[in-house]
């Protein structure tokens with residue numbers, strides 16, 4: 001249904017690290033990041049408060065070969081540091097595009113970024129600044145999808161928007177099974193009982209318990225973020 005007002009006042013946008021690569025093999029593709037920032041700017045202009053959790057797969061998977069045989073927790077800390085690099089690049093691009101962005105890290109690296117302090121994050125959002133949450137949850141054995149669920153719940157976001165490489169949740173991984181079909185919507189219980197690999201179970205469980213809906217949509221589809229925010233038919237809604 002089309003409406004003239006945004007469907008949400010405050011959103012938590014999860015941006016995949018791998019999406020930042022564009023067509024490159026790893027790292028940050030400048031044109032891609034600029035385009036994503038433009039999509040974010042479009043929704044902030046609608047008056048929507050935007051917080052972002054950024055992944056790290058584009059950098060960390062690029063060096064993951066070197067992490068084979070490594071202690072899992074150490075590798076995970078490397079992954080979290082990768083998200084800090086992405087957060088800095090993203091915030092820089094946002095500031096250049098006329099937005100005011102603040103990076104907050106779940107791991108203390110005070111010379112580089114300010115630490116995550118919930119009341120401060122809420123203040124920035126109320127001021128219309130875009131808050132970029134870096135370093136995931138700050139804990140190994142978690143993912144940035146779980147960080148998105150956690151921060152989304154903490155800041156009272158009305159929805160977690162997972163911007164990823166596929167345009168919704170499918171009956172099976174569409175990259176492996178071409179016969180998979182897309183859900184328009186499904187419940188957390190359905191997503192979890194069918195082990196749908198689009199998000200990890202920890203992230204799903206947290207959102208389910210907090211009754212925080214998740215919308216999965218494609219970051220590569222131009223204007224998709226705005227359509228989602230306007231409540232239009234785009235992507236897949238996972239609900240309680």
Ligand SMILES: Nc1ncnc2c1ncn2[C@@H]1O[C@H](COP(=O)(O)OP(=O)(O)O)[C@@H](O)[C@H]1O
Pocket residue numbers: 015016017018019055057145163164165166168169170171172173174175196197198199
């Ligand atoms: N049932 C499913 N529906 C949609 N995508 C799925 C499903 N199962 C697995 N996937 C895969 O999940 C990927 C997105 O999740 P993830 O690897 O966490 O990416 P991101 O880098 O966006 O965090 C998609 O690229 C898709 O190939």
Ligand SMILES: O=c1ccn([C@@H]2O[C@H](COP(=O)(O)OP(=O)(O)O)[C@@H](O)[C@H]2O)c(=O)[nH]1
Pocket residue numbers: 015016017018054055056057058060075076077078079080082083135136137138139140141142143144145147
């Ligand atoms: O709370 C967190 C968030 C992330 N990570 C690590 O950081 C990496 C990068 O995050 P993710 O894979 O979620 O990024 P994305 O797939 O979105 O690019 C993960 O693989 C984990 O190793 C972690 O240990 N704890």
